[in-house]
Amino acid sequence: MRMWKLALATSGALTMSACASQTSELPEDSVIKGVGWVGAVVSDLDKTTALYEDAIDLKQVDDTAITGNKAFDQLAGREGVEAQTRMMRSVNMQLRFMSFANPSAKAQATSPIEVFGPGIMHVCYQVDQETKTYQKFLAGGATHLGKKEMQQLNPRNPVYYSYSRDFDGLIAEIEHVDIAQLDLPKPPKNQRRIRHVALATPDVDRLTEFYAALLGQPEFRRFGQWPFLRMEGEKSDAVSGLDNGVGEAAWFQIRNLELEIFQFHSHPTEAPGTPRPLDAPGYNMIVLDVSNLDEARALFERAGGTIETGPTAMDGGEIIFGRDPDGNLIGLQVTPTDALVSSRNFRNNGIE
Template sequence: MAIFQVTFYSLLALRMRGNKMRLLVISLSAMALAGCGKETTSVPVPDQVQDPVVNAQMPLETGIKGVRYVSVTVSDIDQTLEFYNQGVQYEVVKRYQAPAESLFPMSRIGNHKDKEVEVALVKTPTVFLHLVDFDPSVTESPEVRSVSGPGYTHICFISPSSNSAYAKFRAAGMEMVSRGKEPVDLGGYGMRYAYGLDLDGTMVELEVDETPRRPDAFWVGHVANVTPDIEKMTAFYSDLLGYMPRRTAELFDNPKADEIANIDNVAIKAAWYSTGNLDLEFWQYTNPVTPPHSNSQMLDRIGYNSIAFEVQDLQKEVERLAGMGVAVIEDFRFQEGWRVAYFSDPDGNVFSLQQNESAAREESIDDLIWMHADVD
């Protein structure tokens, strides 16, 4: 949810990595749309607008291409596809079944260790979605996660105002989290926002764009990760990705934001990274306070379970992460032609690095990269 104004000041910072020095452009300050920073002149910046100063990133040497997929645990793949196809058109690239232990680390599976899981790989214009039903013989109960986290809370569908996914989902009966009967206009810059729930209680953000940057009927703009310590998380992901956030901001005293989150007096810290095909959005709620994770996050819990980064050389990246003190969870896995290593971030959220060894090219994100081509 892009609900901030950012001041266009920047500074050049030198950052040491090993024995090499890198030059990074860092956004100096960000202001909320209302209530703070009255002494500073600022302009609204929609979520997907990438200013050459605010968004400048100079990557270090990593082999991460971008986000291959966002993985979602669902109760029924057929019902999920039918529901989402009412608002956005999913292209199923592959669908298969396999033992859970062959695909996922068993220490991150709760009650479904001995199950044959069903998987559907779905292509969108910017990223794949990885739908997983850990027990196709049973329909799990919906589980609604808090807007204020912690963990992966939503993905964002962006669509043009002339043919909005929001209108389609509302017509299909989507349960809305946000207040009101229309998406919320935060600043008059042509982007409106709302949260809604699918049949499993999994939240999505629906952004309606007056001046869309892409010709598609919809695309996925970001995946959100809510943390109790945004400084720790951004330090980790800056090392993982090899560059700093393209934008940081704070939000408070904004009634429009309260409408979107359905929380009075909401206050948030935020940061965004552009990975090439998808933004990573990080939030820390300071009102209400984002709680810490109570335990390790289980992949078979209904909702968003992990994200996967596509890499050029998995072994090289595993060694690089080992130098950061980040170890592979259990052993490598093989998923339909992909070699996969699972890891945890500082909050215990699962992510994976994946290298295409024998899968079809259409399962890769090579053709989905569209942002920051000048620094990739």
């Protein structure tokens, strides 16, 4: 995985300033220890499992039914919420696919999230080009959003980008890295990793202020600050599928996973109104692995977030849910450090 040390300096959702500083890290004493998992609602667990196993090499590690969960009932606004979930693992992070037995009418009528949001817009997979991950993703039923051909945004860097949707509308950014073009002392141990989870926001300044406080990272990587440096151009459009797209972005490292925050000025993101239904198809939550629930709650509220639920038993530990200033659903979960859902299960954050 040492290749990522070189390749990451130029990777992002679309492009990145060559002079941008590296993403800051979580303070060692932070109550937040990493990202346990990202949740996503799908229509058919078996079909989704087959696609992500075959194309992206995620490994199925758990099947769990969620029933009688007071937090899920409260977030869904009704009693008796039931969902079958399947945990799929990469070398550094996990996705938890959820199939609800009784989706609400509002959820079924909710459209997939657009590239410009609002909300959790995509998950990014960075892979060795030789894996042909993007081609396998399309062959498995996904559809490209921009041009079908992957785009090299910077001729100095051997990274090729694409955006595509799976059959439930989940957007994946896939980055192919040409390993042969990197000067490495030895081949990387792993060919794939989950690079980041991305939020699209109507106000990047407000949202970065919240996450800087929550994560203890006042100095973070930023590119494209409006109206000066901007993310734009034909190649960027060829990735995103937008016409004359212009935007700016910021990045935070949450130990094992990067959080990307995007604001599109060319396609203004609507200010979120009522929260997106818990059971609507698409990414529905980001769950942070924390060491102390009370301390995490206090930190979340001080940063400007709103707590939605009380502590609820889940995955051998407890979880509370809150919303960031945009209304994105964030879980704060405490479990034993050797629990399946703990981010601390990934040795050296998936590098080894």
